[in-house]
Amino acid sequence: MATPAQWIEGARLRTLPMAIAPVIIGSAAAYDLDGFRPLNAVLAALVALLLQVGVNYANDYSDGIRGTDDVRVGPLRLVGSGAATPRQVKYAAFLSFGLAMLAGLGLVLVSQAWWLLLVGAGCVLAAWGYTGGSNPYGYLGLGDVFVFVFFGLVATLGTTFTQAGQISLPAVVGAVGTGLIATALLMANNVRDIPTDIEAGKRTLAVRLGDRRARLSYVLMLAVAILLVLALVPTHPWTLVVLLLIPACLMPSWLMLKGKKRKSLIPVLKQTGLINLGYSVLLAAALVLPKLF
Template sequence: MKYYLNNWWLAIRPKTLLASIGPILLGTSLATSETQIHFGIFAAALICAISLQVSVNLANDLFDSLSGVDNEQRLGPIRAVQSGLISASAIKLALALVCAIAVVSGLYLIAMGGYWILLLGILSFLGVFAYSAGPFPLASNALGEVTVLIFFGWVAVLGSFYLQTGTISIIAFGLATSAGLYSCAIMLVNNIRDITTDWRAEKHTLAVVVGNRRARTLLAVLIVGALVVHSVVAMQVSKMLLLTTILLVLPSYQSIKMGFYLQKQSLNQLLTNIAKLGFSYCVSVALIWIVFM
């Protein structure tokens, strides 16, 4: 039983959940300066975001195995279906159950937020399956990073902000962009690590398209870009927000440095580091906003 549960723990890829939790915390915290937080909405948004993230992970595990993208040469974390730890039928059932949780929590959010939230919900569900499945899988056509920016940056932060306030602000958009750029960096590291196997499987990720060297340079641009965008917003709003920039300069530099020399499986550690970096960004901004704004 223990080993079976461990297999499912691997399949849902818990380390990736930071990328869905952080933006909800950020968007909700930004609303505290405009309204009293509705904790029911916050909880539902968190459940919905986590459920959608798990759905993406399960769908990616399933469809990449069925398409042959995942094979014995894979350098990333173990995939449940490809390695035979969990059957494809079991993953399909789990995917349906997790999607059902997302739908239930999403219906509550739609009731509270109206038609705009319905639109975001529809787009989010399309994104779950379009990412790695269908006639034009986004992840296989150099659109993975853009998709991540949209959903883990703008949709997650602005959506949770809108649910609390009923409005959208340019400040929230700027901070959402920084959060999304960190998630883009996570995706790009994943694709840099898998360049060789993805190329063989004819999976045209952004890293495959631009090449290893340019992809690593782009990684540095994304990380620096996240701090630059944040700093520009901070200068317009409150210099207290520059504390986040100061706190993240050193770990950002270390991640960029690692991005230029780590190879193959050692890039898995960089994935973890950047996931923590993005989460730290969201949490630090959220705390500073709640305390000082």
């Protein structure tokens, strides 16, 4: 039986910035549109965090029963390590998804955006289908598309729309930016796992690109995400503050390009998550502070 500490580690808390960053950006964009709604923001954050935890447990379960995690470099996997049974981890994923759906229903009720019920259902199905089911798309190299769309575009723009009833250019730029950083985090994770994924038949995008090009794509995604804010400078000059993140991107980029041992890439995951959080906070500040002063 897994200990509480192991369940927390299995939830992969270092990936949670990937979930909360779009909500921060989307809420700031709503504030910029004079449509910020605190309750809606809290509900959106709950949906995002619970979905992320659910995805992590679902991946742990699906990869564990397939043997993908039998030999793994990185954080604890509950099923692969034998700390918890596959059934226990699957139920933990379902519980997280269920709670996310309840929070999502609350968000729909307060925003009256009923069509978002279909979006929410799509999010849950996509979360499970990443590594679950008979033909998981994460094994086909499509996981990066899922992360960009759902943890970038859907999460950010959905947050803005459920508060302001519309979207804006800052919301779109922020959605693309945080989506790219989240995808970069997944790429770093998958580059580390290339040898074991090949052996397990998991054809991630990193496997398809090959080690060198996958590492280069990580750096490119970070660069595009940060430089994209330049499109907002004419109307929101404070967004230049996001460029302060460039020094923070140098170390993980260097590790991705030069790190030979797979274990050397583990810190990149945490660093990329913090970059995403920093990106969201700086961009949000650039959108909110000018309206306060």
